[in-house]
Amino acid sequence: MTVSRTTLVTQGVLAGLIGYATLAMIVAAFDAARGRSPFHSAAVLGAFLFYNIDVPSQVQVLPAYVLAYNGAHLLVFLLMGLIGTALATVADRGRHLWFLSLFFFFFVAFHAIGALQGVTMNVRSELSATVIWIAGVSAAVAMGAYLSGVHPRMRRPQRWDV
Numbered sequence: 001m002t003v004s005r006t007t008l009v010t011q012g013v014l015a016g017l018i019g020y021a022t023l024a025m026i027v028a029a030f031d032a033a034r035g036r037s038p039f040h041s042a043a044v045l046g047a048f049l050f051y052n053i054d055v056p057s058q059v060q061v062l063p064a065y066v067l068a069y070n071g072a073h074l075l076v077f078l079l080m081g082l083i084g085t086a087l088a089t090v091a092d093r094g095r096h097l098w099f100l101s102l103f104f105f106f107f108v109a110f111h112a113i114g115a116l117q118g119v120t121m122n123v124r125s126e127l128s129a130t131v132i133w134i135a136g137v138s139a140a141v142a143m144g145a146y147l148s149g150v151h152p153r154m155r156r157p158q159r160w161d162v
Contacts, residue, residue, distance in 0.1 A: 015081035015085055016081025017081070019077045040061055041131075049072070106140070
C-alpha cells in the first residue's frame with residue numbers, strides 16, 4: 001500500500017497537534033488546580049528558556065513568554081508527529097516492523113520528556129516531574145491512538161512464528 005507524501009504530512013501534522021493539545025490541556029489543568037493561570041507553566045518555561053529569567057517567582061504570565069514556549073513546543077510536537085507517522089507507515093509494511101516503530105517512538109518520546117526535565121531543573125519548583133511525565137505519556141498515548149486508527153494494518157494480528 002503506497003501512501004502519498006501529502007497524506008503522510010497531513011497525518012504527521014494531525015498527530016503532532018493531538019499530542020501538543022493533549023499535553024497543553026493536562027499542564028493547564030494542573031496549573032488551574034493549583035490556583036494559577038492555565039498559562040503559568042508555559043510562561044515560566046518560556047521565560048526560563050528564551051528570556052534567561054531563572055527565578056520562577058519573578059515570572060509574570062506575559063504573552064511573549066507563553067507564545068515563545070508554545071511555539072517551540074508546537075514545532076517539537078509537529079516533528080514528533082511526522083516521525084511517528086513515518087514509523088507507523090513502516091510498521092504497515094511488515095509484520096515485525098511494528099516492534100521497531102514502537103521502540104523508536106518511545107525512544108524519541110522518552111528522550112524528549114527527559115530533555116525537558118533536564119533543562120527545567122532550575123524551575124522544578126513550578127513544574128513537577130510528575131506533571132511532565134503524566135502529560136508526556138498521555139500525549140504519546142493520544143498520538144499513538146490516532147496513528148493506530150489511521151494505520152489499521154498495524155493492528156492486524158501478528159504471527160509469532162519465525
